[in-house]
Amino acid sequence: xxxxxxxxxxxxxxxxxxxxxxxxxxxxxxxxxxxxxxxxxxxxxxxxxxxxxxxxxxxxxxxxxxxxxxxxxxxxxxxxxxxxxxxxxxxxxxxxxxxxxxxxxxxxxxxxxxxxxxxxxxxxxxxxxxxxxxxxxxx
Amino acid sequence: xxxxxxxxxxxxxxxxxxxxxxxxxxxxxxxxxxxxxxxxxxxxxxxxxxxxxxxxxxxxxxxxxxxxxxxxxxxxxxxxxxxxxxxxxxxxxxxxxxxxxxxxxxxxxxxxxxxxxxxxxxxxxxxxxxxxxxxxxxxxxxxxxxxxxxxxxxxxxxxxxxxxxxxxxxxxxxxxxxxxxxxxxxxxxxxxxxxxxxxxxxxxxxxxxxxxxxxxxxxxxxxxxxxxxxxxxxxxxxxxxxxxxxxxxxxxxxxxxxxxxxxxxxxxxxxxxxxxxxxxxxxxxxxxxxxxxxxxxxxxxxxxxxxxxxxxxxxxxxxxxxxxxxxxxxxxxxxxxxxxxxxxxxxxxxxxxxxxxxxxxxxxxxxxxxxxxxxxxxxxxxxxxxxxxxxxxxxxxxxxx
Numbered sequence: 365x366x367x368x369x370x371x372x373x374x375x376x377x378x379x380x381x382x383x384x385x386x387x388x389x390x391x392x393x394x395x396x397x398x399x400x401x402x403x404x405x406x407x408x409x410x411x412x413x414x415x416x417x418x419x420x421x422x423x424x425x426x427x428x429x430x431x432x433x434x435x436x437x438x439x440x441x442x443x444x445x446x447x448x449x450x451x452x453x454x455x456x457x458x459x460x461x462x463x464x465x466x467x468x469x470x471x472x473x474x475x476x477x478x479x480x481x482x483x484x485x486x487x488x489x490x491x492x493x494x495x496x497x498x499x500x501x502x503x
Numbered sequence: 504x505x506x507x508x509x510x511x512x513x514x515x516x517x518x519x520x521x522x523x524x525x526x527x528x529x530x531x532x533x534x535x536x537x538x539x540x541x542x543x544x545x546x547x548x549x550x551x552x553x554x555x556x557x558x559x560x561x562x563x564x565x566x567x568x569x570x571x572x573x574x575x576x577x578x579x580x581x582x583x584x585x586x587x588x589x590x591x592x593x594x595x596x597x598x599x600x601x602x603x604x605x606x607x608x609x610x611x612x613x614x615x616x617x618x619x620x621x622x623x624x625x626x627x628x629x630x631x632x633x634x635x636x637x638x639x640x641x642x643x644x645x646x647x648x649x650x651x652x653x654x655x656x657x658x659x660x661x662x663x664x665x666x667x668x669x670x671x672x673x674x675x676x677x678x679x680x681x682x683x684x685x686x687x688x689x690x691x692x693x694x695x696x697x698x699x700x701x702x703x704x705x706x707x708x709x710x711x712x713x714x715x716x717x718x719x720x721x722x723x724x725x726x727x728x729x730x731x732x733x734x735x736x737x738x739x740x741x742x743x744x745x746x747x748x749x750x751x752x753x754x755x756x757x758x759x760x761x762x763x764x765x766x767x768x769x770x771x772x773x774x775x776x777x778x779x780x781x782x783x784x785x786x787x788x789x790x791x792x793x794x795x796x797x798x799x800x801x802x803x804x805x806x807x808x809x810x811x812x813x814x815x816x817x818x819x820x821x822x823x824x825x826x827x828x829x830x831x832x833x834x835x836x837x838x839x840x841x842x843x844x845x846x847x848x849x850x851x852x853x854x855x856x857x858x859x860x861x862x863x864x865x866x867x868x869x870x871x872x873x874x875x876x877x878x879x880x881x882x883x884x885x886x887x888x889x890x891x892x893x894x895x896x897x898x899x900x901x902x903x904x
Contacts, residue, residue: 376535391739396880405880425711427740432856432878434658438556454711455535456740457673458636461656464531465560 367501371475373451375492376460379469383448385488385499386411386419391427394436394462402445417445420488425452426459434462441466449490451478451497471497504533504670505540513666521569525662532659533670542671546627546650547573547664548620549612550637550657552854553580553603560658561606564665571611572667575660576620578637579799579824580604581857585850596858610665616852617826619799621648622725624828629751632675634663638874639798642732645743647725649751651675654742674743680752681761682715682745685768690776692720696871696890698727699734700776703783703873706739708769715745715759723749726801730872733798737874783873784888791866793898794884795891796824797855797875802832804891805849809838811895812845818901820863821847824855847898856882869894869903 388411396406402417417440426433440446449469452459463470469492482488482499489498506514514530516523529541551557583600586592592600607614615624621643627633627650635641636655644650653673655663663669673679686705690697705714723746735741745753753759795804800823808823823842825833830851833839839849853859855875864883870876871894876886887903897903 374535377531395878425740427706427738432554434560434656435552435554435556438554438559442555456711457532457536457653457659458656458740460532460535461528461659461662464528464535465658466556 366503369481369499371478371497371499373471373475373495373497374473375471375495376455377463377468377470378492379449379467380489380491380493381420381448381469382487382489383418383420385482385486386414386416386421386484387482388421388423390423391425392421392423393427393433394440395432397436397440399436399439399443399445402440402443416447419447420449420451420490421447422451422482425454426456433458434465437462437466437468449492451490471495504530504538506530507541510541510668519568521564521567522665524567525564525569525665528659528662529666529668529670533672536670536672538670538672540671541668542632542675543668544573544632544634544663546625546631546633547575547660548577548625548635548637548640549575549661549664550578550618550640551580551603551607551661552578552657553600553857557657558599558603558606561603561610561661564661565606565609569610569665571664573664574611574613575664576613576615576617576625577607578618578657579616579852579854581854581859582850582852586859591862592859610661612664615826617799617828618854619729619801619826622729622801623826632669634660634669636660638736639729639733641742642735642744643729645674646732646745646750647728654736654740678761680743681713681763682753682759683712683766684709684714685756685765686714686716687768687770688716688718690771690773694890695724695727695730697776698723698731699871699873700779701771702731702734703738704771704775704779705735706741709767711740712766713743713745714741715747715753715756715765717747717756719746719749721748724803726804729798733872733874737877780888783876785867785885787887787903789867789902790819790869790887790897792820792822792863792868793894794822794855794868794870794875795894796822797870797872799825800829802829805829805833805838805842807891808847808895809841811892812847812899813841815845815899817846817898819898821895821898823847823849824853825849825851827851855879860884869897
């Protein structure tokens with residue numbers, strides 16, 4: 365049995381989603397990706413070359429121009445490569461609006477202990493509506 | 504959130520489904536940021552860019568009967584007439600631009616198609632609450648004009664234009680506008696290009712903190728301030744900056760900081776600017792084209808280019824993207840003729856991130872804009888990043904030396 369941990373969080377964009385988690389120490393701009401492959405193509409990025417499609421992404425914040433974040437997510441979605449949910453530390457209006465419009469669950473203010481528990485490959489459930497994040501450790 | 508009767512009616516669909524959706528999104532944003540109420544706006548700029556997500560969302564609002572209560576200015580797409588006549592866009596791409604035009608017209612937007620409305624036709628007064636998206640526009644109206652906007656997405660700004668209000672949080676409140684980091688600028692801010700590099704450099708060192716810049720020249724050009732804001736929001740997300748002695752909320756460092764101690768203090772040297780330029784630019788060499796206008800070039804920048812190319816022949820393509828206002832002035836003043844005689848082109852209503860530039864894919868260009876160089880990976884263009892002056896020289900010689 366894998367260990368399961370549950371943490372409180374704050375809802376930004378509603379919904380419930382589950383997926384394998386991918387953590388990035390760098391902020392993310394969803395336009396500097398290859399939407400067909402669902403891969404980050406920003407040079408030198410912490411998760412450059414890694415697949416974000418179907419993942420629950422953990423990262424500090426969004427970045428980049430006010431137009432492209434929504435379009436990036438829209439394009440990823442078109443190719444079935446949108447992230448399932450996002451967990452962030454510092455919300456910015458551009459990312460928040462983009463997630464609400466594209467209906468991607470987004471939460472912040474997760475209890476600090478979450479960050480010492482979560483590792484790439486764990487299965488994470490984001491229940492934004494009830495303000496809960498659950499981590500099921502990989503075997 | 505506490506909504507007024509009128510706001511509740513918008514949310515309930517009394518003004519149609521489009522307005523209801525716009526209000527629903529604004530309420531969700533407000534709740535995400537713990538806003539207590541909505542406040543009225545008197546201006547908006549929507550960074551529609553003729554991208555699929557923009558179009559999808561604008562058509563969704565328009566088909567729901569939404570009409571803007573506050574007429575927003577809008578970002579460029581591409582100049583349909585110009586690029587269709589030149590045979591540079593497919594029928595499919597032309598249709599998308601037509602649909603964008605129709606959707607925004609139906610929503611009641613001002614079809615200005617420029618990313619620099621804050622320089623001529625959408626200028627807020629000090630303290631005015633507005634909703635501005637677009638990476639150079641948000642910092643310019645906050646920092647230079649002292650108006651109040653959050654760093655809106657194209658979509659949230661459109662919602663604000665439709666409803667005439669925004670949730671009250673973030674940069675609408677005094678306490679959140681203060682500087683959090685001191686940036687001592689030792690680098691020589693000799694020209695507008697230095698501000699491009701400075702803007703790109705700062706977020707790499709201080710993250711999302713609001714900077715107070717000290718040691719800066721006291722007479723920056725509008726172009727310098729435009730460049731600074733655009734690059735701060737390419738390398739990071741910095742919707743307001745303060746330059747001590749220059750911007751209105753920073754008459755002194757103490758006032759910029761609001762009496763608090765800074766969370767960080769950093770220095771920027773000439774070497775930092777050189778390092779950044781090296782990091783974002785291809786190495787010097789042959790080029791196929793020069794591209795200006797991210798953000799849209801101003802009349803003064805067009806004059807500078809015209810002065811350099813007058814009576815000469817360019818060896819490469821040279822494109823200047825600008826506003827319809829500047830293009831009209833350039834026409835009247837004979838600048839367009841000078842640039843066109845040299846082999847350059849000046850085109851309005853157009854952004855580089857559009858399907859009309861297909862012929863430049865796979866080629867190497869020179870530009871003054873790190874923002875353009877950063878995002879152009881998506882359109883398979885590569886750039887050497889230099890000052891406007893050096894880029895024009897490169898177009899005359901066919902290479903950057």
